[in-house]
Amino acid sequence: MTELIIDWIAWGGYFGIFLLMALENVIPPIPSEVIMGLGGIAVARKQMALVPLIAWGTAGTTIGNMFWYEIGRRMGVARFRPFVERHGRWLTMEWEDVERLDHFFHKHGHWVIFVFRFMPTFRTIISLPAGMAKMPLAKFLVFTFVGSAIWNTVLAGAGLFLGSRFEQLDRYVGPVAIATTALIVVGYLYRVVTWKPRAERG
Numbered sequence: 500m501t502e503l504i505i506d507w508i509a510w511g512g513y514f515g516i517f518l519l520m521a522l523e524n525v526i527p528p529i530p531s532e533v534i535m536g537l538g539g540i541a542v543a544r545k546q547m548a549l550v551p552l553i554a555w556g557t558a559g560t561t562i563g564n565m566f567w568y569e570i571g572r573r574m575g576v577a578r579f580r581p582f583v584e585r586h587g588r589w590l591t592m593e594w595e596d597v598e599r600l601d602h603f604f605h606k607h608g609h610w611v612i613f614v615f616r617f618m619p620t621f622r623t624i625i626s627l628p629a630g631m632a633k634m635p636l637a638k639f640l641v642f643t644f645v646g647s648a649i650w651n652t653v654l655a656g657a658g659l660f661l662g663s664r665f666e667q668l669d670r671y672v673g674p675v676a677i678a679t680t681a682l683i684v685v686g687y688l689y690r691v692v693t694w695k696p697r698a699e700r701g
Contacts, residue, residue: 508537513551517559520651524563524626531560535651539658549659553651560647561640564626568639571630576601579631593696604632612639616646 508515519534535556541547576597583594604611612629629639 508534508541513547513555516552517555517562520556520559521563524560525566531556531651532654535654536658536661539655539660540662542655542659543662549655553648553655556651556655557644557648560651561644564643564647565640567626568630568634568636571627572633574631575633576631588694589691600628601632604628604634610642612642613646616643616650 508519511518516534516538520531523531523534535552538547538552538556539549542549542552579597580594583597612625612634626639626643
């Protein structure tokens with residue numbers, strides 16, 4: 500994977516960064532930590548400039564997130580109800596929870612979008628409920644772009660600082676991403692096991 504990304508960056512330059520970051524938000528296994536980190540290393544080697552790297556990477560992130568936003572917008576909240584009622588246990592929610600989440604998104608969704616851009620697991624999938632809640636497209640794009648720009652700047656800056664020592668970048672970023680993902684998985688499994696519908700709680 501790393502060699503493939505290095506080849507893309509060398510061959511495609513800024514446009515290659517754009518495509519990879521767009522794909523990272525449609526196919527999550529392509530990690531932005533690696534893409535922007537290697538981009539930062541390319542800056543350290545004088546093969547790229549930092550500002551265009553961040554701009555193109557952030558543009559790719561924003562376009563990639565529009566994919567899931569558009570799916571959510573076309574699906575809508577109401578069409579999601581049969582799925583929730585059938586698979587409520589695995590979602591650990593009931594329809595009333597979805598309605599509350601939809602209401603919360605209408606009031607505070609822009610800040611949710613911004614904050615989740617810094618979370619390795621949820622920064623892509625959060626675009627789906629944003630679309631389902633019919634969050635205004637302009638607001639979605641602004642908060643997605645700003646949050647992603649900050650995150651990408653941190654990653655590119657780390658690559659620039661570490662220069663050609665990619666293993667050190669992976670040593671710092673990788674364990675944090677893995678630990679965060681593991682905590683989320685364990686928390687989800689615990690919630691599935693202990694979750695009960697409201698009718699059974701009283």
